[in-house]
Amino acid sequence: MPRSIQSTQPPLKFIPQRFNPLVLQILRWFLPLILRFRTRPWLPAGIVHIEAKNTEVLAELYQQFQAGKIRFLIAFRHPEVEDPLCMLYLLSRIVPKVARQQGIPLQDRVHSYFLYDRGMTVWAGNWLGWLFSQVGGVPVRRGRRLDRQAIQTARELFANGKLPIAVAPEGGTNGHSGIVSPLEPGVAQMGFWCVEDLQKANRSETVVIIPIGIQYRYIQPPWSKLNWLLSKLEADSGLPVQSINQSNIDSSPEIYHQRLCRLAEHLITEMEEFYRRFYHQDIPKTISTVESTSPNELLIARLHRLLDKALQVAEEYFGVQPQGNFIDRCRRLEEAGWNYIYREDLADINTLPPFKRGLADWIAEEADLRMRHMRLAESFVAVTANYIEEQPTSERFAETILLIFDMLSRIKDTTLPGRPSLGWKQAQITVGEPISVTERWLSSQADRQAARQGVANLTKDLQVALEKLIVD
Incomplete structure (x- = not known):
């Protein structure tokens, strides 16, 4: 976490997605070590074991995606900051292994594009933005009413990308493995947009959303x-x-x-x-x-x-x-x-007169x-x-x-220190049943009210699906 901000900053620019298979492969090689020692290398605070249930459902979706039959979005729970790493482990290690065991042919790498909060690079540093762009990440400004560049990029990838796309519909962590926060409607809206884009292009793929739950437990109760x-x-x-x-x-x-x-x-x-x-x-x-x-x-x-x-x-x-x-x-x-800190209304903060720069820093x-x-x-x-x-x-x-x-x-404190270590953890990932967006699309096309209701209904059903994936 950065120290308190005491001066105005340049605008938070959009970070283009530049998928690089080599960077992804290097990250995959080091993933077990990153999971185990992500916080402090000398403390027992990481994740040492990851289990997954119903993984064959996800493997079959990838097989159908690679065969050009479907487009799909992974909607995963987001209780903790480790969730994206667990999802990467699921896709890079567990899904290919289950596919081999089940005889499900996969022709290409198992990975996904993903949306991430642009604010993560504010507290973690610019290196994180570079890394995320190299492994398929698209930054989104969560509070913006309409982050056009992020939405257009995500919409294009969902309909035409070489990989599926993953989104955390809760929008941020809530610190509770056993509670699903109210979902934002963006995932459902993206699903309907994808069906619409495929229809306009006279394409026959089915669009589905696959809910995935993530929970954490300590190896030994701390x-x-x-x-x-x-x-x-x-x-x-x-x-x-x-x-x-x-x-x-x-x-x-x-x-x-x-x-x-x-x-x-x-x-x-x-x-x-x-x-x-x-x-x-x-x-x-x-x-x-x-x-x-x-x-x-x-x-x-x-x-x-x-x-x-x-x-x-x-x-x-x-x-x-x-x-x-x-x-x-x-x-x-x-x-x-x-908007007060990262000033898009100032062409170049370094050329401001000292008086105006002082006021900008004050704000x-x-x-x-x-x-x-x-x-x-x-x-x-x-x-x-x-x-x-x-x-x-x-x-x-x-x-x-x-x-x-x-x-x-x-x-x-002026900075937010790392959380204290309470012990080694294990993650339980549960893959739910696919939700067809294509089947819902026609009934949402009558008028704007029907479209809004369609998004609301799909968001509600996804909420219920994610809640059912919580294992007691």
Whole structure:
């Protein structure tokens, strides 16, 4: 994560896709090591095992694609930043192996083009943009109402590219293997556009979307590490540390739950007072409840109210209307902030008079500060009252506690440090059943209302399909 921005920046230019098979092959060779040691080479924090179910479905789709019978889009879950690497492992290692075992003939490499968030190169560096372009990546500005160049490129690749295309329909990570965030309608719209483009070209390929689920589990439940991390967060937040006795370290998830709720309640109270005092937000010290409201539900209600206020602070500054859910609001704020930092309205920032350059730097620095309110809210958009209670596993505790770690890190540090290591992980990938877009296309052609409803229905069905791929 870069240090805070203190000066205006050149525009974020579109990075053209320049697929290079040699770069892809080199990445494939090193992939197992990258998965295992992606964060810190000396810590046990990577992914050491990947399993996949129903992979033969994906192998058959590639066989039909290579035979010119179908065009397809891979819609994969996006709970963590490791997801693209797991997808690359699935396509480069598992699918070819299953195809050989099942006698499914594949004539060419198994790979896909893919969309990625242009913002990834902001915090990771320009090298990532170069790498992604070489292995088939197309950058998209998530908050832009219409990123024409990205949409046109993706649409062309979907209909005419030599490979399928992969998209994460959630639009970003949510930190929860067991929760699918509301999907953005772009995947469904791309599907209908592809059918339309094929129809105009008098081509007979069928267009399908294949949902793929990804979940993560620790090889060994990291209760001891969770006890250590909770203790650290308690100390950092000013709470007395309630470390668990080593002999009872993994015997009672209820103790971890109580500590987590205590920490969350303390942090929410502190942040409510922060926004109440310094940003003049009207946050009552009590919240209206019904008789059946549980302590967890009350805590989540306070969290959601706090997220709303944090977003309002940023929206008021940027002049953005608070429309849609938390994710929609975060996307628009990100784009608004980037417009203040990466100035497309300035031909050359280096030729500005010192006075104008100073003003531009001032605006960029303040925009970066205001965007931090959005980043805090963005981390907690998927948090629910019963996520841990439903399944009090070490994985769900870890996901939630790490989100709190991210939040504290953003506040107390100028950079966002790497997450602490909790142990080796394994990934479970589940391939769903293909969803035919072609079958739905005709019924969506009556008028604009029918087209919008067709996109909405397909998005809803894809959401359900991805949720069914969550393995308990």
